[in-house]
Amino acid sequence: MTHQEQGLTTIWGAASHQGRRRSLNEDGYLATGRVFFVADGMGGHEAGEVASAEALAALSGLADVEQVEPALVEAFLEIAQQRVRAIETDSGNAPGTTLTGVLVDEREDVPYWLFVNVGDSRTYLLSGGVLAQVSVDHSEVQELVDAGAITMDQARSHPRRNVITRALGAQDDVRADFRYIPVTLHDRVLICSDGLTGELTDDQIKSILLEQPDPERAAGHLVNAAIQAGGRDNITVVVVDVTGVEDETIGSSTAPRAGAEPDEDTLPREEHAARSQGV
Secondary structure, eight states, X not given: OXXXXXXXXXXXXXXXXXXXXXXXXXXXXXXXXXXXXXXXXXXXXXXXXXHHHHHXXXXXXXXXXXXXXXXXXXXXXXXXXXXXXXXXXXXXXXOOBOEEEEEEEEETTEEEEEEEEESSOEEEEEETTEEEEOSOOOBHHHHHHHTTSSOHXXXXXXXXXXXXXXXXXXXXXXXXXXXXXXXXXXXXXXXXXXXXXXXXXXXXXXXXXXXXXSHHHHHHHHHHHHHHTTOOSOEEEEEEEEEEESSOOOOOOOOOOOOOOTTOOOEEHHHHHHHHTTO
């Protein structure tokens, strides 16, 4: 789908699949002219698919806002948090969801990406032939990588790779990372659940993104590749391309604001600890 607004033209495509081992797809996505998110309902909980849907529904109102900024997004995230926490389940367990994505913003008439992330779903930026992970995983294995205890390769198979440290619904407060990056002509943004990154390496993802110029086909090829690689989890992909920028910008980005079984789904840290202790 194509969208043009204030000198910026974007085109996007999306694909989602339950994978080979899941009977239900707990992922969801939101894609409009200026708001793009992926949410992964957390496994180990009831109504994970409802949690992701409620979060995305709460954030859909951002598409009608002319000027977005972190404080405003935080207000919408708080609404999403309350909607997820209000979901009732038979067991009383609270569902939860990750959330990652990007909004198109303008600062002094210059278009910017505003990246947002909670959890271990990921957002990447492909620019100038270089693929970079913009989001930072909120997970136990990422903490181990940051501490130098394990490598990124070891993190891919670590037994606690599915344990996340932040999520909507799982905590009392919402702590999201935000990052601004100027929009450049031919930028390609990839937003995905960990069902993709759990099966494909960044190099494999980059190859498909470079080989498939159409965002809809690129999203479909990425999902199919993840299924062929094992498809152990739900897989959701949104690909956004910038095909026109009235005044192409060059600038530096800001830093993020401070803030099991092989097919085991994402779990919040508290839930994982309870399971490990047999609670």
